[in-house]
Amino acid sequence: xxxxxxxxxxxxxxxxxxxxxxxxxxxxxxxxxxxxxxxxxxxxxxxxxxxxxxxxxxxxxxxxxxxxxxxxxxxxxxxxxxxxxxxxxxxxxxxxxxxxxxxxxxxxxxxxxxxxxxxxxxxxxxxxxxxxxxxxxxxxxxxxxxxxxxxxxxxxxxxxxxxxxxxxxxxxxxxxxxxxxxxxxxxxxxxxxxxxxxxxxxxxxxxxxxxxxxxxxxxxxxxxxxxxxxxxxxxxxxxxxxxxxxxxxxxxxxxxxxxxxxxxxxxxxxxxxxxxxxxxxxxxxxxxxxxxxxxxxxxxxxxxxxxxxxxxxxxxxxxxxxxxxxxxxxxxxxxxxxxxxxxxxxxxxxxxxxxxxxxxxxxxxxxxxxxxxxxxxxxxxxxxxxxxxxxxxxxxxxxxxxxx
Amino acid sequence: xxxxxxxxxxxxxxxxxxxxxxxxxxxxxxxxxxxxxxxxxxxxxxxxxxxxxxxxxxxxxxxxxxxxxxxxxxxxxxxxxxxxxxxxxxxxxxxxxxxxxxxxxxxxxx
Numbered sequence: 001x002x003x004x005x006x007x008x009x010x011x012x013x014x015x016x017x018x019x020x021x022x023x024x025x026x027x028x029x030x031x032x033x034x035x036x037x038x039x040x041x042x043x044x045x046x047x048x049x050x051x052x053x054x055x056x057x058x059x060x061x062x063x064x065x066x067x068x069x070x071x072x073x074x075x076x077x078x079x080x081x082x083x084x085x086x087x088x089x090x091x092x093x094x095x096x097x098x099x100x101x102x103x104x105x106x107x108x109x110x111x112x113x114x115x116x117x118x119x120x121x122x123x124x125x126x127x128x129x130x131x132x133x134x135x136x137x138x139x140x141x142x143x144x145x146x147x148x149x150x151x152x153x154x155x156x157x158x159x160x161x162x163x164x165x166x167x168x169x170x171x172x173x174x175x176x177x178x179x180x181x182x183x184x185x186x187x188x189x190x191x192x193x194x195x196x197x198x199x200x201x202x203x204x205x206x207x208x209x210x211x212x213x214x215x216x217x218x219x220x221x222x223x224x225x226x227x228x229x230x231x232x233x234x235x236x237x238x239x240x241x242x243x244x245x246x247x248x249x250x251x252x253x254x255x256x257x258x259x260x261x262x263x264x265x266x267x268x269x270x271x272x273x274x275x276x277x278x279x280x281x282x283x284x285x286x287x288x289x290x291x292x293x294x295x296x297x298x299x300x301x302x303x304x305x306x307x308x309x310x311x312x313x314x315x316x317x318x319x320x321x322x323x324x325x326x327x328x329x330x331x332x333x334x335x336x337x338x339x340x341x342x343x344x345x346x347x348x349x350x351x352x353x354x355x356x357x358x359x360x361x362x363x364x365x366x367x368x369x370x371x372x373x374x375x376x377x378x379x380x381x382x383x384x385x386x387x388x389x390x391x392x393x394x395x396x397x398x399x400x401x402x403x404x
Numbered sequence: 405x406x407x408x409x410x411x412x413x414x415x416x417x418x419x420x421x422x423x424x425x426x427x428x429x430x431x432x433x434x435x436x437x438x439x440x441x442x443x444x445x446x447x448x449x450x451x452x453x454x455x456x457x458x459x460x461x462x463x464x465x466x467x468x469x470x471x472x473x474x475x476x477x478x479x480x481x482x483x484x485x486x487x488x489x490x491x492x493x494x495x496x497x498x499x500x501x502x503x504x505x506x507x508x509x510x511x512x513x514x
Contacts, residue, residue, distance in 0.1 A: 023469070024453065027430055027479055031449055034431045057449040066454035070461065175472055217472070218432060229435050341472075 001036065001050065003029035010060045014067055032056060034220070041222045041289050152305070153244025154347075159207070159357065161200070161344040162190040163365070175341035190343050194321065194334040196368035197236070197344050203364050206357040207346035211235070211242035212321065213307070214342050219317060222289040223276065230272065232290070233307060233315035234324055234342075240267070240301075242347060250284040250299035257320040264323050266295040270303040272316035288317075291327050295319060337371035415455060416464075417498070418445070420483055420491040423465055427480035430456060456481060464490055 007028045014021045032053045039049035057063065114121045152158070165187035176191035192200075194212070201210040216232040240252035252267055266288060268276075277283045286297045306314035321342075325332035333339045348357060422433050433456075434447045459465045464487030471477040483491065505511045 023479065024457070027453055028449065030429075030476070030478060031431045031434070031453075059450055062448075063450040063454065066451055067457060070454040070458035173471075228439060229432060 001033075003033045003036075006032070006054075010057075012060070012064055014064065016067075028057070037292065038220055038222070038227045041220060041292050042225050042227050157208075157347045158243075159346050159348060159354065160190055161192060161346070161361075162188055163192070163369070164188050173336075173339050173341075175339070176343070189340070191340040192342050192344055193337050193340050193368055193372060194342050195337050195371070196340075196365065197342050199364040199368060200344060200346075200361055201236075201238075204346070204360070206349060206352045206360040208349050209238055209242035210344060210346040211239045212342045212344045213239055213318075214321070215315065219290050220292075221317070223286075228276075230276075230316040231314060232317040232319065234321045235318045236321055239318070242345065245301060245305050247299035248302045249281075250297070252299050252301070253318070253320055258322050260322050260325070262320070262322055264293055264295045264319065264326075265298045266290065267299045267301060267318045268297055269301050269306055269314065269316055271306065271314070273300045276316075290317065290319065293323065293326050295323075337368065340372060414494075414498070415447070415451070416459060417491060417494040419455060419459060419481075420464060420487050420494070423481050423483045424488065424491060427468070427470075427482040429478040429480050433481070459487065463487070 004025060007025050011025065011028070014024060016024065035056050036049050036053035039052045040046065044052065114124075164181055164184060174189055174191050176189055178187055178189040178191075180186070181188040192212075197210070197212040201212075204210050212235070214234040216234060219230050219232040221228050221230045235253060237253050237255035237258040240246070241254075245252065247267070248270060250267075253265065256262060257265060268283070273279060273283055277286075283297055283300065288295050288297055307318070321334065324334055333341060346357070348354075418437055419433060422428055422436055428436070430452055434449070434452055437445050437447055456465070456467070460467050460481070463484055465481045466484050467479050467481045469477055470480045502511075
C-alpha cells in the first residue's frame with residue numbers, strides 16, 4: 001500500500017507552501033502506515049488492518065477546515081498585527097513599524113537611565129555576575145552527583161568513545177548529536193559505525209571490555225494483542241557484562257546473541273516489568289512482538305538500572321544489534337562504513353590511563369574514519385584528505401555532564 | 405473566569421505537555437494521549453496535524469525532520485520557551501477550574 005499516494009488522492013490542495021504541503025502529506029501517510037502496521041502486528045488480517053487505518057481519517061474535508069482555522073492567528077495576535085501594520089505608516093524609522101521603533105526607543109531609554117544612575121548600574125551588573133557564577137557552581141555540583149549515580153560496577157572505570165573531526169567532516173551520515181569541541185573548535189560526536197565498534201572490540205588491549213549501544217527511542221510493542229509504545233535500545237551481547245550489571249531474573253544478553261542466526265531475545269527493565277507485567281513472576285519466556293518481530297523475554301534488570309543512555313533517557317527494552325537487519329527490512333546499517341550511529345563504551349584496565357587507552361585505538365580508528373570519508377559522495381582525491389581525528393575518552397567518574 | 409477557549413486549550417495543553425520533556429512525532433503523540441488516558445481521550449488525525457501546525461505557527465512548538473538509523477525519517481516536535489510559558493498558564497487555568505468545580509460540586513481531580 002502506497003500511503004503517500006492514498007493521502008494525495010484524498011486530500012485537496014492545502015494552499016500551504018509547496019514544501020510544507022509535501023511534509024504534511026508525508027506526516028499523514030506515515031501516521032496511517034503506522035496504524036496499519038500496528039493492526040497487522042496485533043494479528044488483524046491485511047484487509048481489516050487496511051480498513052482500520054483508513055477509518056482513522058474519513059472526513060478529509062474536516063482536515064482541510066481545521067487547517068484553514070489553524071492558519072488564522074489567535075485573536076490577540078490579529079489585533080497586534082493590525083496595530084503594527086497601521087503603525088508602519090507613521091513610524092519615524094521608516095521601516096520595521098511599531099515593533100522595531102519601540103525596541104530602539106526602549107534601548108536608548110535604558111542606556112540613558114543606566115548612565116544617569118551609575119551606582120544602580122554597578123549593583124545590577126554585579127548581581128548578574130553573581131547569579132551567573134552561582135549557576136555555574138550548581139551545574140558543577142549536579143555534574144559530580146549525576147556521574148556517581150550510574151548504578152554499575154566501578155563506574156569510574158567506564159569510558160565513552162568520541163571523536164574530533166578533521167576539516168572536511170567525518171562521514172556521510174551521522175546519527176546522534178554532533179557539537180563543537182570548545183577546546184579545539186572541531187566537530188565532535190560519540191557516534192561510530194558498527195564496523196568501527198567491531199574493530200575496537202576485536203583489537204583492544206587497554207580496556208577490559210568494549211561494548212556498544214544505540215537508542216531506539218520508540219518501539220511498537222504488542223503483547224497479548226495489546227499494542228503500545230515503549231522505549232528501547234540495541235545493545236551488543238557484552239553490554240551487560242561490560243557494565244557489570246546482572247539480571248534480577250532470568251539472564252542478560254551474551255555474546256552468543258550477537259549472531260545473526262540467534263533467536264530474537266529481549267531484556268526488560270524492572271520499571272517496564274512493573275508497569276507492563278505487574279511484576280508477574282512468569283515473565284521470563286513470554287513472547288512479545290516488537291516492530292513486527294517476535295521476541296522472547298529472557299531477563300529483567302535490577303530496579304536501579306535503566307541503561308547507559310543519556311541522562312534522562314531510559315530504555316524499557318534492550319535487544320541485540322543482531323536483530324537490526326530485521327527491524328530495518330533488510331537494509332541494515334551494520335555493514336555501512338559511512339553510517340555513524342553506534343555509541344561505544346569500555347572499561348579501563350587497572351593502571352591504564354585515558355591517553356594510553358586512546359593511543360591504543362588510534363590506528364583502528366583511522367581505518368574506520370578513512371572508510372567513513374570514502375563513503376562521501378563528494379569525495380576528493382585521497383591526497384587532500386586530512387584525517388586529524390583523535391579518540392577522546394570521557395571518564396564517567398569525572399565528566400558525565402558532556403552527555404547531558 | 406473560564407471561557408470557550410478553555411476546551412480547545414485542553415487539547416493544546418495535552419500536546420504541549422507531551423512534547424515538554426522530549427521531542428515526539430505525531431503518531432507517538434496520538435498514541436500516548438490514548439494510552440495515558442486509558443482510551444478516554446482520542447485525537448482524530450483530522451484534528452491532530454492541523455493543531456500541530458497551528459502550535460508551530462504560533463511558535464509554541466518546533467517541528468524538525470529527524471532521520472535515525474533503524475527508523476524512517478519522521479517529523480519530531482518539541483516545545484519552545486514560549487510554548488512552555490503557555491503550558492504553565494494552561495495548567496494553572498485547569499487547576500483553577502478543578503478547584504472551582506470542587507468548591508461547587510465536591511469534585512476532585514483524580
